[in-house]
Amino acid sequence: MSWLVYRRAATGAATFAMLAAIISVAAMLAAPAFAHVDGVPGHDHGLMGNPFMSGLGHPFGGLDHLLAMLAVGIWAMQQGGRALFAVPGAFVIGMAAGFALGQAGFALPLVETGIALSVLAFGLALALALRPPLSLAVAATLVFALFHGHAHGAEMPAEASALLYAGGMLIGTALLHGLGLALGRLAARTNTANPQAKLAGLLPRAAGIMLAVTGGVLLLA
Numbered sequence: 001m002s003w004l005v006y007r008r009a010a011t012g013a014a015t016f017a018m019l020a021a022i023i024s025v026a027a028m029l030a031a032p033a034f035a036h037v038d039g040v041p042g043h044d045h046g047l048m049g050n051p052f053m054s055g056l057g058h059p060f061g062g063l064d065h066l067l068a069m070l071a072v073g074i075w076a077m078q079q080g081g082r083a084l085f086a087v088p089g090a091f092v093i094g095m096a097a098g099f100a101l102g103q104a105g106f107a108l109p110l111v112e113t114g115i116a117l118s119v120l121a122f123g124l125a126l127a128l129a130l131r132p133p134l135s136l137a138v139a140a141t142l143v144f145a146l147f148h149g150h151a152h153g154a155e156m157p158a159e160a161s162a163l164l165y166a167g168g169m170l171i172g173t174a175l176l177h178g179l180g181l182a183l184g185r186l187a188a189r190t191n192t193a194n195p196q197a198k199l200a201g202l203l204p205r206a207a208g209i210m211l212a213v214t215g216g217v218l219l220l221a
Contacts, residue, residue, distance in 0.1 A: 051160040055168030058152055059176055064115050064218055065148055069173055071122035071211055072141060073180020074204055077188060079131050088177035090138040094145025095152070095173055099166050102153020111154075113219065114147030120215025126208025 059065045069091070076087040101108055108114075121144065124130075132140075156165050187203045 051157075051164040052168040054157070054160060055152075055165035055170075056172040058155075058169055059172040062151075063214075064119055065151075066176060067211055067214060068115070068118045068122055068144070068148065069176035070180040070183070071119070071126060071208070073177040073182075074184040074207065075122060075125050075180075076177070077181050077184025078126065078129060078204055079134075079137065082134055083137060084181070086134055086138050087141050088174070088181070090141040091145040091148075091177065092170055092173055094142040095149035096166065096170060098146035098149020098151075099153035099156075099169065100149075101146070102150040103156065103162055106150075108147065108150045111147050111150050114144065115151060116215055116218035116221075118144035118147065118215070119218060120212050123208045123211025123213070123215055127205050127212055128208070129205060 059069055072088055072091050076083050076085075079087065098108070121140070152169050153166075156162065184204060
């Protein structure tokens with residue numbers, strides 16, 4: 001019986017790793033597909049013929065956006081409880097507010113730095129399995145999301161419908177949060193199946209270390 005439980009744990013861990021690899025490869029392949037010639041690295045506008053699809057593709061077209069949004073979902077699952085809904089919800093609200101600020105021409109300082117810091121901060125939160133008070137987790141997530149949303153709003157094509165673009169952008173953000181939640185849930189279920197199988201529990205932490213390193217690189221770039 002113990003052998004079967006361990007096998008389930010190993011299988012689940014392998015599945016998690018495979019999904020993470022698929023997401024990484026998809027992110028690298030998505031960037032050229034969503035290319036937009038504007039000289040802004042890592043922030044591509046997506047399918048320009050349709051404002052909604054353009055907004056939907058934008059979170060997937062920038063590696064910093066994609067990693068931060070996935071991390072929010074995994075971190076929410078890592079915290080559990082009300083954070084499952086409150087943390088991703090705070091990010092979506094912050095995205096919407098930041099988008100409105102960007103559209104209004106409000107000059108939010110150090111936007112790219114804030115985005116890179118968000119990748120670093122969410123990575124460290126995962127790596128250290130931080131479980132701060134919910135109010136602090138929500139507030140920090142909301143602030144970081146403002147930078148992401150502002151970048152989307154400021155970079156939106158002038159001819160696009162702001163309402164359609166924002167709708168697609170927020171749905172794309174929610175999809176990435178949901179994928180992060182699913183990955184975090186998969187790791188949690190695998191770890192619960194066999195508490196002695198530490199590998200599954202370490203996977204989110206390992207992902208957090210990689211995210212933190214990526215955030216550090218983005219800060220120095």
